[in-house]
Amino acid sequence: MSTIYLGTLAHLKANPFESAGALEIIESGALWVDEKGMIIDYGKRADILPRVPEAWIEDYDDAWLIPGLIDGHIHYPQYYATAAYGGQLLDWLVRSILPAETAFADPVFAEDAARRFIKQLLACGTTTAMVFGSQFSLANKALFNAAKESGIRLIAGATLMDSPAEGIPDILLQTPRQAQDDAEMLIKLCRNEPLLHYAITPRYALSCSVEMMRMCADLLKNHPETYLQTHINENRSEVETVLRHFKHCTDYLEVYESFGLLTGRTVLAHNIQASDGELARVAHAGCAVCHCPSSNLFLGSGLFPLARHVNHGIPVALGTDIGAGTSFSLWKNLSDAYKIQQLQGLSLDVAHLLYLATLGGAKALHLESETGSFAPGKSADFFALDFHQSDYLAERLHQCNSLEEQLFCLLHLATEREVEATFVSGSRATP
Numbered sequence: 001m002s003t004i005y006l007g008t009l010a011h012l013k014a015n016p017f018e019s020a021g022a023l024e025i026i027e028s029g030a031l032w033v034d035e036k037g038m039i040i041d042y043g044k045r046a047d048i049l050p051r052v053p054e055a056w057i058e059d060y061d062d063a064w065l066i067p068g069l070i071d072g073h074i075h076y077p078q079y080y081a082t083a084a085y086g087g088q089l090l091d092w093l094v095r096s097i098l099p100a101e102t103a104f105a106d107p108v109f110a111e112d113a114a115r116r117f118i119k120q121l122l123a124c125g126t127t128t129a130m131v132f133g134s135q136f137s138l139a140n141k142a143l144f145n146a147a148k149e150s151g152i153r154l155i156a157g158a159t160l161m162d163s164p165a166e167g168i169p170d171i172l173l174q175t176p177r178q179a180q181d182d183a184e185m186l187i188k189l190c191r192n193e194p195l196l197h198y199a200i201t202p203r204y205a206l207s208c209s210v211e212m213m214r215m216c217a218d219l220l221k222n223h224p225e226t227y228l229q230t231h232i233n234e235n236r237s238e239v240e241t242v243l244r245h246f247k248h249c250t251d252y253l254e255v256y257e258s259f260g261l262l263t264g265r266t267v268l269a270h271n272i273q274a275s276d277g278e279l280a281r282v283a284h285a286g287c288a289v290c291h292c293p294s295s296n297l298f299l300g301s302g303l304f305p306l307a308r309h310v311n312h313g314i315p316v317a318l319g320t321d322i323g324a325g326t327s328f329s330l331w332k333n334l335s336d337a338y339k340i341q342q343l344q345g346l347s348l349d350v351a352h353l354l355y356l357a358t359l360g361g362a363k364a365l366h367l368e369s370e371t372g373s374f375a376p377g378k379s380a381d382f383f384a385l386d387f388h389q390s391d392y393l394a395e396r397l398h399q400c401n402s403l404e405e406q407l408f409c410l411l412h413l414a415t416e417r418e419v420e421a422t423f424v425s426g427s428r429a430t431p
C-alpha cells in the first residue's frame with residue numbers, strides 16, 4: 001500500500017545558483033510514496049489525496065517536510081572527539097584527534113560507536129553521509145553494517161596514513177598492502193548493496209607515502225564505481241608544510257594531481273586557501289568540493305570562497321566535519337554557512353542554503369537521481385521539522401510574512417531537537 005505524508009513541503013527543483021524559482025514550498029502539501037519507498041508524486045494535499053483514496057496517511061500537520069540532508073564530510077572515529085580545546089589544524093590533530101582515533105582498535109568499542117554515530121546522523125535529519133572511516137578494518141566493517149541496518153546512504157572508506165611523523169601513534173599507520181586488502185574487502189561488500197559505496201580515503205598529502213598514493217590511484221582505476229575523498233587547502237600553515245614537503249609541486253592540488261587522484265568521483269574537503277589556478281583545475285577534473293562551515297570556524301581555518309567555487313562551476317556539498325565541527329546537524333551548519341558568506345559580502349538566500357544541504361550535495365556526490373529532492377522516482381528520504389517543540393520558535397515564525405521567511409528563520413533557529421522523524425526510502429529511521 002502506498003503512503004501519503006502530509007505537511008509543508010520544501011525542496012529544490014533546480015540549482016538556484018543557475019536559475020530563479022528553483023525553491024518550491026507547498027503549504028498543505030502531500031508526498032505520495034509507494035510501498036518500496038519511492039516517491040510517486042507530490043503536490044497540494046487537495047490534489048493528491050483524491051487520487052489515492054486507499055493510501056495510508058501520515059499527517060504531520062503544519063510541520064515542514066524536507067529532503068534528507070546530505071553530509072559530505074564527517075569522521076566516524078572522531079565521534080567522541082568533538083569540542084576538543086585548543087590549537088589550529090595540525091596541533092589539534094596531534095593533541096586531540098589522533099589519540100581519540102586509536103580507541104577504534106577495539107572492535108567492541110567501535111561497533112557500539114558505529115551504531116551511535118549513524119543514529120545521531122539520522123536524528124539530525126541526515127540520510128546520506130560521506131564518511132572518513134577508521135584505520136581499523138573491523139571498525140569499518142561495523143560502520144558499514146550499522147549503515148545497512150539503518151538504511152542510511154553511506155559513502156565511506158578507511159582513513160589512510162602510512163607516513164610516520166611526530167605525534168602520530170604507530171597503531172594508526174597501515175602498510176599500502178594491508179590498506180589495499182582492507183579496501184578490496186569492503187568494495188566487494190558494497191557491490192551487492194545499492195546504498196553503500198566505498199571511498200578511497202588518503203587522509204591528506206602529508207599522511208601518505210608515494211607508495212600509498214600510488215595504491216590509491218590503482219584502486220580508483222581498478223574500481224571505477226568507488227569515490228576518492230581527501231582534505232586540501234584547509235589551513236595556511238598546513239599548505240606551507242605540504243609545499244615544503246613536496247618541493248616539486250607549485251601548489252597543494254598538484255600533489256594529488258601528480259598521483260592521478262583527481263577524477264569526477266573525487267570530493268575535496270575544505271579548499272579554503274585555493275588559488276584561481278587550482279579552482280580552474282578542480283573544475284576541469286570534474287571534482288566536487290565539500291565546505292564545512294562549523295569546522296572552519298572552530299579551527300579558525302578561514303572563510304570558504306563559495307562564490308569563486310560557484311563561478312568556476314565546481315559542485316559544492318556541505319559537511320559537518322565532526323570532530324572539528326561542533327554539531328552533527330548539517331541543518332545547524334547552514335547558519336554558519338550563511339555567516340561565513342556574510343563576512344565576505346555575499347548574502348545567501350534560503351534557496352541557496354537549502355540547496356547546498358540537499359540537492360546540491362546530491363549532485364556533488366552523483367546521487368541526484370536517487371535523493372536530494374521530492375522529484376518522482378527518487379527515494380523517499382526526508383525529515384519532518386516540528387517547530388512547535390520550542391515556544392519561541394513558534395512565536396517567531398508566527399511573525400513572518402511568508403513561508404520563505406519562515407524557512408529562513410528555521411535555518412537559523414531550528415536544531416536537531418525539532419527533527420520529529422527521519423525517513424530513509426520511505427521507512428521511519430528514528431524512534
Ligand SMILES: [Zn+2]
Nearest residue numbers: 075231269321
Ligand atoms: Zn575532515
